[in-house]
Amino acid sequence: MRAPDFWWREEPAPVARLLAPIGAVYGALAARRMGRAGVAAPCPVVCIGNFTLGGAGKTPTALAVAGLLHDLGRRPVFLSRGYGGRLAGPVRVEPARHGAAEVGDEPLLLARAAPAIVARDRVAGAQACVAAGADIIVMDDGLQNPSLAKTLAIAVFDGAVGLGNGRVFPAGPLRAPAAAQWGRVQAALVIGDGAPGARVLAAAKARGLPGLRGRLVPDPTAAAALRGRPVLAFAGIGRPEKFFASLREIGADLRATRSFPDHHAFTAAEAGALAAEAEAKDLVLVTTEKDRMRWPAGLPVASLPVVLALDEPEALGDLLRGL
Template identity: 40%
Template sequence: MFKGPPFFWYQKRASLSFKLLSPLLWIGQFFYGFFSSLKRKKSTSLKLNIPVICVGNVSLGGAGKTPTCLALYEIILETHPGASSHFITRGYKGSLKGPVLVKEDHTSLDVGDEALLLSQKAPTWVARFRQLGGKKAEKAGSTHLIMDDGLQNPSLFKDLSLIVVDGFFGFGNQHIFPMGPLRENLKESLERAQGIILIGDDIYGVQELVSRLVPSLPIIKAHFEVDQKIQKEFYKKSVIGFAGIGFPDKFYKTLQDINANILDFISFPDHYKYPTYVLRDLVLKAQKTGAVLVTTEKDYVRLPDSFQKSVSVVPITLVFDDKTKLMHLLREHLHG
């Protein structure tokens, strides 16, 4: 079973192993942070003729960027009626460099799992070089470009940058990789953003920390919901869950929240490419126990067609606690 990121990334008190590794981690943190910052400062940003909304995060791993992008798409339709928003993403773990428009015959091996999910909602561009993808989207008629990830990518000028934070994990120990989960200096990233999307209960104390570092930065709270029909379908139902996402425990908690009877749960690495033998073992285990095999939407699109019929999905939707606050932010930064 996949154990996740180093435990000391999310420890408030330094463990013995952390202290022993500290000299090496400090060196790694310094060079990672230095070169990341240098790359951003030396890069030139392209300003498109359409607004670019970046949905990113400061930490490595899953914070909820893709669900936020999908929810944001709907909000933009409310604040800007008639808008034709497109998505742009790197296509992480996909083989295509792009720029390419995601089509029905693409698989996760081609464009990655996030791109497939986004393309179910709106035109989605995969582009390792965001400037090229942005130009393609603009030429294709996009009125707004929503960037899934890319806070640390300076190639496109961003009219609005939103940082997504999971309230349980927060910013971890606030150290830069490999000493901690951060991609860059926390204060520097917050100063480049125009808003924080805080998902779930603020166990970590994100609001207090952000208010201390950048007092003027708006914080918009949000939470995940499962459709009532899905909740009824899985109520007390015996399930075997599996997930290969940034933090598989989040999906485990979702199954608990909808009162499913969890017989077993298997965690895999983020963006895991499921071998046939692993999928066969999962299906066999479910058949032997009479349980329903369940996973996330993100995992489901990575499964071969032949196995999808044996697996059920528990989709989640991001809901903003104060939609009006977000709508005001969009109108303020997206030209009316």
Template identity: 40%
Template sequence: MSRRPGHAPHYWYGEAPAPLFARGLSGLYGAVTGVRRDLYLKGLLRRQRIDRPVVVVGNLVAGGSGKTPLTIALVQRLQAAGWTPGIASRGYGRADPKTPRWVESGTDPAVGGDEPVLIAARTGARVRVDGDRVAAARALVAEGCDVVVCDDGLQHYRLARDLEIEVIDGHRRYGNGRLLPAGPLREPPARGERCDFRVLNVGDASDLAAGFGEWPMWFEAGSARPMAGGRPKPLAAFSGQRVHAVAGIGDPERFFSMLRAQGMAVVPHAFPDHHRYDAEDLRFGSDLPVLMTEKDAVKCAALANDRYFSVGIDAHLPEAFWVALFDRLTTRPGGNATP
């Protein structure tokens, strides 16, 4: 049986059948979203194009699949190639989702969203959060960005895009294959076949196995940075020790397994994706080192002491993927893309 993320309905990624009421709602959801998608495909609803290339990184399932690490890797590659990328995001989970904001590394995650703050901190690029991706993209172009990367947004059809990248969780894939709420899917799996690239999140280099048309992506853990200040430590420094591991991401077990692979005895603490932490959440009853993902660390800075460490995660893909992506990006600026 596939792993399922914490707090997702058990039937999404398990063997149990979805409840009848959920299947009924899935039919309604599919009809509504399908009509909207068709209206854009047929041009009856107009897509808005900006005067710069737009790359959308997204997925078909509700919850995490590795979009943000890939977005960070993509932005860093663009910067290294001489582009000035800007990132457009909805900023899921922020306190005032209707107010557009610029996000920087020091922005409160409750205001800017945990993932946008992390992206800003890792890349130094301009980040704009706005429920209206078209407005966000235009604001980024006005700031001098020559390519816009959307962190999530496959379903935000109003913004025309030049490239689409679907990220697929290699362990969970599409779960039971049903649409929300009977399953995890926002759109049918066939939607992914229209994307320019499909990236399979396989977790680490020892688990590489991509299917036809899927590019493998694997993660490598960086150093452990003391959240209260100080020099980073190599993860090997914790080998043979018991540690508390905190992860509020789409699939917390990925993070726990990564630490175990470094020789740690992990005491796991899984939280829902985008969880807002308070002091009680981190009261574990023992004074072991606490290692958490960067995405969680940006929300826990005020709660940390010298036992707390942020573990960076880097996404890696075959060099051929980047060659293919830049070839498409540089030969199709301003070109037409169908959703």
């Protein structure tokens, strides 16, 4: 789904107030579900989640966590639900054999860095991770899913929007009441700048939780190739405007943009229309690395990969070292 603009406005919106009773019911059920005890995995589980619907930078964070764990001599294996894929799993992701329609877009990115297991049943998925050689599991998403106990849960926030309007879906972007979610995490990571992110860090500090900061840094080679070029940019992520802002920051000449819902499955007709428009206007067609995983084969498209740069990587390393 495409997140409505009023979710991210802190001032009260009439539609948010109208939907608040539904959000209260949904939030109560979500909080009760989060309170259930999960099954202990055969090895430690690091969960990278977020409080809100849509993207906040979980996948780059999961990749950064796996890199730090490798440096510590650990054997991380990723565990993902495989949102958008049709395979229930558990199945080990093989990028040469699987596509986004089978396993989802994020697992294809994760599998480039370490073994990745897709499983809708998180407990069965954890067993498959261990069978794949894991001595520690890195979950991409799943904070609100209680089935598997988490050893360390890190909540990721977009610094530009934080908790949005602070209301629970559908009145706002929260997956469950913020208070219930704070009680389930051991650290907060804010990606990017903004007053909403600063307030998140203050809330974490008030609860005695470590507050980490980071930013998404574009791949320098890809950025250089797009600098000064006229582009038609499209994205199907939680907040497409974040991607468009990144293109402007690297110096791309943004001539046109197209936004799609998060995890949008591009049809051949949609992809063909975008490619034809870019060709007719002599523009470079460019998208996110995640969206490229869902792009039909055979049609040209450029992408702008990003990686997480932590302000204090040693702080995250300290959290992981004791697991």
